[in-house]
Structures are given as structure tokens and as C-alpha cells.
Amino acid sequence: MHYLAYVAPADANLALMLKVFPALAVLLVTAAVCGRLALMVMQPRVLGEMVAGVLLGPTLFGWLFPEAQAALFPPEIRPVLYVLSTIGLTLYMFLVGAGLDHGAQTRGEVRRAAVLATSGILPSMLLGFGAGLLLWSTLSRPDVPPFQFALFVGGALSLTAFPMLARILYERGLENSPIGRLTLMAASIDDALAWCILAVLSAMHLGSGAADALPTIGLTVLFAVVMLTVVRRLLRPMGKTVARTGRFSPTHMYVVILVPLIAGWMTDWIGVYAVFGGFLAGLAMPRDAAFRQALHGRMMEIVSTLLLPTFFTFSGLNTQLGGIAGGTMLLAFGLILLAGFCGKYFGCSLAMRGIGFSWRESYAVGALMNARGLMILIFINIGLAQGMITSELFAMLVLVAVLTTGGALPLYKLALPDRLERTTKPESPEPVAAGSNSP
Structure with a gap:
């Protein structure tokens, strides 16, 4: 009996593993093909x-071959894919934070990033809030007050796809250019504020009151201060050693893996998504150029090739684009899309022009900041799970994410063609971008 009791869990684990491996293989192959x-x-x-x-989810694969889709992605493997995808995103944002060249900052860059962040979130929030008030009777659940519904729409539209934006910049070698650093800093501020808004909305919707969100905001600020002061000082000796030897010892690798994972767990426990913990852990890493190069050389390929595509494709598995039908819904979708696009694009473009950039650079940044990607999908999935929004609004915001993200790079290249983009890059680009899974 004792032997059978031991074997049964082992058999169950083996059966689960045999289901996870084919799902991983299929989603990675599909991601590679679609990426190309x-x-x-x-x-x-x-x-x-x-x-x-999205193609592997219920929208297409599940619609054409429901039995095959259910067999390939059964409910029991979803938690495994979720864990892998969250680890991948947290580690990727850790590498993004560690790769930022603080020594290349120009005077007043933080102030300009704050101006850009404000211009990115405030117009989108106001336009989204107004659209939400107009569409409350059409799209909202009856138990959600107009103010909460409108604030949710505004918060969702104020997001910028921070991980996606970071990857676009890395693929083009712009992560340490003036507009690259400004855009990344502003996008991180926008997303952090949007998650604070979601924390307030969750507290209000669940009946605990908006005041209950204040501890989340306060703990987030405290955690950021500790990471960027205490933890950064503790990591300096490791940075000097790695910079001198050019390689990571096994102990150093344990440190650079554990720090972002623990930081992600803590921010998730606080109530802010784990991606911000990973990014803060990256910012706390030593700033030596040799350290950054060695870190990216060891970690970027596996993270960007295996773990990050798992995050992007897993999120799409939960997306079904079937909530938009009829003239009224199409008009509502058009209003939301217009509010989201105009708020980000023109708000950020005018702000960039106001702080001294050319019109071409300003429109380029406006296009990049308008990409919403999967951060908005995470945002609206939480809203749907908590009963704050309907499936119809969910579908509309998914389409907003796809369209604004799909338009970001063409609008960017229209404003800043390759021949002009070269002038915005650092004079001596470091080889850290070579591990960014670029083509």
C-alpha cells in the first residue's frame, strides 16, 4: 500500500509533464513562426x-479544432504555463532594468521623463474616463457605478506596454539612446500609476473602500526606495568582482536569479504586478558596463527565446474575440479606440516637442508610447475576473491592444526612418543588445 501511494503521485506528475512538453513545443513553434x-x-x-x-486560443484554433485545442491545452497545464510565463516576464524586465545605462543620462532626464509620463497618462485617462461615462449604459455591468466603470476604462487606456516597448527598443538597439531611455522611464511610471488605479478600483469594487489601496501604494514606494538604496549598495562588491573577472561564479548566478524572483514575489504580495519587482531589481544591479554585458550574455538568450514567448502566448490563450457585433458595439469600440490612440499619441508627441525634441522624434515617441500590448490584457483580465467589466468591453480592449501595438512600429518608422534613426543611437553601442533575440 505504501508503495502504491508513492507511485501514484509520481505517475500523476509524469502525466502532467507529458502534457506540458507538447504544449510548450507547439506554442514556441507557433511563436517563432508568427514572430518571423x-x-x-x-x-x-x-x-x-x-x-x-490569440491564434492558439479559443478565437481560432479552439473554434476550428475544439477537441484538439482542449487536448493540447487542458486546464491542468495552465497553472504550469502561468508560472513559467510570469518567471519569464519578471526575468526579462530584470534584464531591461539592469541594461539601462544610468551613466549616459543627460541633465534633466528624470524631469523630462516625468513630463512625458504625465502627458502619456493624463490625456488618455481623461478621454477614456469620458468615453466610459458615455458608454456606461451600453457596456457596463449593472452593479458597477458609472465612476468606477469610467475610471477602469481610463486606467486601461493609460497603460503603455512596458515589456513590449522594451523589447522593441532592444531589437532596434535604442534602449540607451536619449529617446529610448526617456520612453522606458515614462512607460514604467505610467504603468505603475495604472496599477495603483487598479488597486483602488479593486478595493472599491470589493467593498473595502478606496482607502484600503493606500497601503499598497505606500509599500510600493517603500520597496522601491529599499531596492534602489540598500540592496544596490549590497550588490556593489559583486559588480566589481564580475567587472574585474568578466564572468559570473555559481554564487553570483544564484544572486542574480534570486534577487529578481524575490523582488517579483514581494511586489506581487504588495499588490503590484511582479514585473515591477523584476524591473526594480534590475535597476538595483551594479552599473558597470562589463557587468551588464556579462549578465546579458548569460541570461538574455534563454529568457527571450523560451520564457518570454511563453508569457505572450499563454496570455493569448485566455483571449476570445467574440464580444463585438452590431452597429452600436462597433461605434462604442471606435470611440474607445479613438480615445486611447489620441490621448497617448498626441499627448506624448506634444510633450516631447515641448521639452526640446524635434517633431520627428516627438511623433516617434508618441507612436511607441501608444503601444499597449499585453499589459492592458493583464489589466483587463483582472477586471474581468473580479466582475468589474463585461466580456464585450474585454473584447474591445483586446482589439485596442492589438491595433495600437500593431500601429506603433509603422508610425514610428514613418516619423523616424532608418536613415534618421541612426542619429538617435548611442555613439558606441554596447554588445548587450546582441542577446535581445533580434533578427
Whole structure:
């Protein structure tokens, strides 16, 4: 009996593993193919990976071959894919934070990033809030007050796809250019504020009151301060050692893996998505150029090739585009799309022009900041799970994510062609971008 009791869990684990491996293989192959197709039509690889997840979900694969889709992605493997995808995104944002060249900052860059962030979130929030008030009777659940519904729409539209934006910049070697650093900093601020808004909305909707969100905001600020002061000082000796030897010892690798994972767990526990913990952990890493190069050389390929596509495709598995039908719904969708696009694109473009950039650079940044990607999908999935929004609004915001993200790179290249983009890149680009899974 004892032997049978031991064997049964082992058999169950083996059966689960045999289900996870084929699912991983299929989603990675699909992500690779869609990523290559995206590059062929001058789109970022990451958009293809996002579309791959949607294609593998109920929208297409599940509609054409429901039995095959259910067999390939049974409910019991979803938690495994979720864990892998969250780890992948957290580690990728850790590498993004660690790769930012703080020494290349120009005077007043933080102030300009704050101006850009404000211009990115405030117009989108106001236009989205107004659209939400107009559409409350059409799209809202009856138990959600107009103010909460409108604030949710505004918060969703104010998001910028921080991970997707980072990957676009890495693929083009712009992560340490002036507009690249400004855009990344502003996008991180926008997303952090949007998640604080979601925390307030969740507290209000669940009946605990908006005041209950204040501890989340306060703990997030405290955690950021600790990471960027205490933890950064503790990691300096490791940075000097790695910079001197040019390699990571096994102990160093344990540290650079554990720090972002623990930081992601803590921010998730606080109530802010784990991606911000990973990014803060990256910012706390030593700033030596040799350290950054060695870190990216060891980690970027596996993260961007295996774990990150799992995140993008897994998120798409939960997306079904079937909530838009009829003239009224199409008009509502058009209003939401217009509010989201105009708020980000023109708000950020005018702000960039106001702080001294050319019109071409300003419109380029406006296009990049308008990409929403999967951060909005995470945002609206939480809203749907908590009963704050309907499936119809969910479908509309998914389409907004796809369309604004799909339009980001073409609008960027229209404003800043390759011949002009070269002048915005760092004079001596470091080889860290070579591991960014670029074509």
C-alpha cells in the first residue's frame, strides 16, 4: 500500500509533464513562426508572439479544432504555463532594468521623463474616463457605478506596454539612446500609476473602500526606495568582482536569479504586478558596463527565446474575440479606440516637442508610447475576473491592444526612418543588445 501511494503521485506528475512538453513545443513553434512573419511585414517580433497566443486560443484554433485545442491545452497545464510565463516576464524586465545605462543620462532626464509620463497618462485617462461615462449604459455591468466603470476604462487606456516597448527598443538597439531611455522611464511610471488605479478600483469594487489601496501604494514606494538604496549598495562588491573577472561564479548566478524572483514575489504580495519587482531589481544591479554585458550574455538568450514567448502566448490563450457585433458595439469600440490612440499619441508627441525634441522624434515617441500590448490584457483580465467589466468591453480592449501595438512600429518608422534613426543611437553601442533575440 505504501508503495502504491508513492507511485501514484509520481505517475500523476509524469502525466502532467507529458502534457506540458507538447504544449510548450507547439506554442514556441507557433511563436517563432508568427514572430518571423511579423518581421517580414515590418512589425516587431513580439507582436507576432502575441498574435500567436490569440491564434492558439479559443478565437481560432479552439473554434476550428475544439477537441484538439482542449487536448493540447487542458486546464491542468495552465497553472504550469502561468508560472513559467510570469518567471519569464519578471526575468526579462530584470534584464531591461539592469541594461539601462544610468551613466549616459543627460541633465534633466528624470524631469523630462516625468513630463512625458504625465502627458502619456493624463490625456488618455481623461478621454477614456469620458468615453466610459458615455458608454456606461451600453457596456457596463449593472452593479458597477458609472465612476468606477469610467475610471477602469481610463486606467486601461493609460497603460503603455512596458515589456513590449522594451523589447522593441532592444531589437532596434535604442534602449540607451536619449529617446529610448526617456520612453522606458515614462512607460514604467505610467504603468505603475495604472496599477495603483487598479488597486483602488479593486478595493472599491470589493467593498473595502478606496482607502484600503493606500497601503499598497505606500509599500510600493517603500520597496522601491529599499531596492534602489540598500540592496544596490549590497550588490556593489559583486559588480566589481564580475567587472574585474568578466564572468559570473555559481554564487553570483544564484544572486542574480534570486534577487529578481524575490523582488517579483514581494511586489506581487504588495499588490503590484511582479514585473515591477523584476524591473526594480534590475535597476538595483551594479552599473558597470562589463557587468551588464556579462549578465546579458548569460541570461538574455534563454529568457527571450523560451520564457518570454511563453508569457505572450499563454496570455493569448485566455483571449476570445467574440464580444463585438452590431452597429452600436462597433461605434462604442471606435470611440474607445479613438480615445486611447489620441490621448497617448498626441499627448506624448506634444510633450516631447515641448521639452526640446524635434517633431520627428516627438511623433516617434508618441507612436511607441501608444503601444499597449499585453499589459492592458493583464489589466483587463483582472477586471474581468473580479466582475468589474463585461466580456464585450474585454473584447474591445483586446482589439485596442492589438491595433495600437500593431500601429506603433509603422508610425514610428514613418516619423523616424532608418536613415534618421541612426542619429538617435548611442555613439558606441554596447554588445548587450546582441542577446535581445533580434533578427
